[in-house]
Amino acid sequence: MNHENQRFYLYPVWIRIWHMVNALLCLILIITGLSIQFSNPGTMVKFSAAVSVHNIAGIILSISYALFFLGNLFTPNGAYYVIPVKGFITRLKKQFIYYTIGIFKKEDAPFPVNEESKFNPLQQVTYVVLMYGFVPVIVLTGWGLLYPEITVNSFVGFSGLDLTDLLHIFAGFTISIIMCVHVYFCTIGKSPVSNFISMINGYHESH
Amino acid sequence: MVYKANIRPAWVVLIMLLLFTLAFTLVKTSDTPSSKTIQAEQEKPDKIDLSRFKNAAENEVCLKCHGQSKYTYENPESKKTVTKRMFAELVMNRDVFYVSNHREFKCTDCHSEDYSTFPHAGNLRMEAKANCIDCHGGDEKYAKFKFEQIESEFQASVHSEKHSEDFTCWMCHNAHTYKINARTNENLKETILYDNLICLNCHGDVKNYQLLTNKIKPNILQKHEWLPNQASHFTNVRCIECHARNEDTLVVAHHVVAKNQAVRKCEACHSKNSILYASLYKYQVSLKIQKEGFIKGLLMGETTTIGPDKSNRLNIISLVIFSLTILVIMIHAILRIKNK
């Protein structure tokens, strides 16, 4: 417990605003997306309303993602997303063992949070895969579905539009799963709510 | 030496995006058929082997004049050879007739024998044209096509209602060129184009439209402006999907309804109970997706409309993955609380 009661200012204002907007949009997109996917006349959200809201939320998400992208390209926050290659697998394993065994034995976290490293190795891959993999895929395929005339007609025998649709749904499903895990992991902090408070006031409470 | 990667993933994505855009534009430009291939297709007209048809020789007596856009005869008064233009409606293209469903017929099966003299007698043009039901009605051999039901649906349609006897089967189906399509064609796009061109023959051409009315022809593009991605809809579904009442028992609905009764709700098609499965996709669905192979069958399942998912396998897999995730989270949470 060498970091007891230490506070680090890790979440700059723009990250907090982005994250708030992003989380809200993702929730809206998941709800409307599901109701489009499983639409049946007379159930859930009205289809045309769901489509309109989904489209608008998707467009705002694209803008908000672009800001996240640029922000992490040029501000110091982007450095936290750089994965050091050497020994990464070993560190990933260490973190995994901590989450599956160590945490129940009240061991200390193997990679304590500080100004140099905001994310533990597992968090890092998750965020990188999410923000530089699935989110861009869902944004791009979303635009491809919004303007089907720009989508390739066929790709190795499949309909280009069907493939785009499938990719969009796959990415959406994966993001939803990751979001559930993400929110749960955020309860692992000094107290179950301290990480959520961090995302409001910007300060991380070490434990 | 400690290797320290310091490339932000955003840069990697940016580079990949650039490459992707490049590849995309390349694929996109090779997507559109070049003028060369279009030309190649036009240069090979399929010559029909007339000897395969037992009535061909007899039909040639008529087609000598009606087989192309001009005909020649000797004027008995002046003894001169005269060449005249054949009215477009009276031209029977051999290439089209001999691949049509009625290709085995001889002209005089339906037309009067009296046509064998030239000039044709004036009263012959009053000859009644046979409609589909006149030959196909009550025939066991054609029972599966349900001509009687088609006839009664057609009689109830706006076309019959508005124009009574003037609007016949011939308006959409020319017995000389008719070729079965929706029931047998595996190429959905071809069926869609074929069927939509039937409607556009009048609704897209004021000359034909005003044969039966003096009204101004509505502009189809303007009337359908409310439809998102208009071009996609026009090439991926048929007019009758929304403009005809679908009875499910017919492959092609014939009960065309008034414009205020047309389907306007997105979810009529974009839903699990999509009306498209009862009509447009009927033949495809019956072909069995299994034929397509495992991967394509699993992935592309029955998802043909963008949006609603008809594939149950994928739904079940997703639900299992989601439930497992929640289960693991719950176990983890309970263990954490217990160990507090």
Ligand code: HEM
């Ligand atoms: C209700 C939904 C959500 C809640 C409650 C939530 C909560 C949090 C919290 C408490 C943190 C700070 C802890 C940490 O650094 O790990 C965080 C960080 C983060 N979250 Fe979320 N989140 C939500 C949805 C999302 C979604 C949908 C995404 C992405 C698609 C996302 C991406 C991120 C990223 C990238 C970070 C790290 C930001 C940085 O510091 O650079 N979150 N989230």
